[in-house]
Amino acid sequence: MIENRISDRAKILLIDEDTSISYLIRRAMEKENYKIYIAGSGKQGMEMSTGVCPDLILMDNKFSDMEGITLIQWFREWTDCPIIILSERSSYLDKVEALYAGADDYMVKPFHEKELAARIFSALRRRISAGAHTYYEAGNLKVDFTKRQVLLGGTEVHFSPVEYRIIESLALNSGTVVTYQMLLEKIWGPYAEQNSRILRVNMTNIRKKIESSPLEPEYITTIPRVGYRMLESQAEKGGMQMLENQTGRNMKVMEGQNIRNGIRMMA
Structure with a gap:
């Protein structure tokens, strides 16, 4: 197909x-x-x-x-x-x-x-x-890395290129903490300003799209002064x-x- x-x-x-x-x-x-x-x-x-x-x-x-x-x-x-x-x-x-x-x-x-x-x-x-997985899946959320597609309850959720890159980076490292610095360098390059404000703005937009309660997130939790951790994936390795x-x-x-x-x- x-x-x-x-x-x-x-x-x-x-x-x-x-x-x-x-x-x-x-x-x-x-x-x-x-x-x-x-x-x-x-x-x-x-x-x-x-x-x-x-x-x-x-x-x-x-x-x-x-x-x-x-x-x-x-x-x-x-x-x-x-x-x-x-x-x-x-x-x-x-x-x-x-x-x-x-x-x-x-x-x-x-x-x-x-x-x-x-x-x-x-x-x-x-x-x-x-890569270890072709997709991430936890609860109602699925991230398909091959299609660059995010589904929530089977419905596609649209993200900007930067927003998708953030959620992809977190999903690929689900269950572990990804630091603010790691995300800033991964998404915006090695010369990005070490200011997490732009990251927080994008994370707010991401949570509005995937979390039923953005103030009490299920999928992406904040580790204060460190970074973010995404709910561990239940996906098996894909073919x-x-x-x-x-x-x-x-x-x-x-x-x-x-x-x-x-x-x-x-x-």
Whole structure:
């Protein structure tokens, strides 16, 4: 079923100064049901990342405003989402440097859009496989990590990207205390102001949406001056059946669709 595909709701941040390449990649990946956000510089990519909270990052390793390696290292200070480098640089030294800095994969331009889609899918699959659970469930609350979806009593509850990232972080560590500092760095990056006010505002909104009595929370409790603890999940480890349909879909090769020197050649 389409709702079980790994691409559904997955957000990709693309950072590239070449607008023509960005346009072609966006069109190709939107066909795969990914949601694409585009940044035209390294600094813009930094700014967008903390608001978008991407599931995967595609980026060049050469920018006019900063070094690509610096950007990779900055991301690795606060997020473990997969990073795939898309570069014209084919030297093995460039590849080795990027991979050691924290990139997960490296593709040299030009490349076929279906190969890019396959590598994105593979990176997201590995990330899900590394997790202990595919979903969180306690009482009437369920958080589906593969669909990025929250259900309360079987009804979907809508969250902003930041609100979802907070509840996801707590759900993945249910039963244990997650400190304010850990959440601030996880959601807003290592240079976020160590001021929990913004966190408290978001938590108030989250509780209004999932708690029957926000002042006496059932699911997310406050540990004074320390952080938050989410009610321990009763969910069992889930499987990966959702990958089967998507694997077949991504194996289909569309003739005449290449990304070559930034231009997709149409037959």
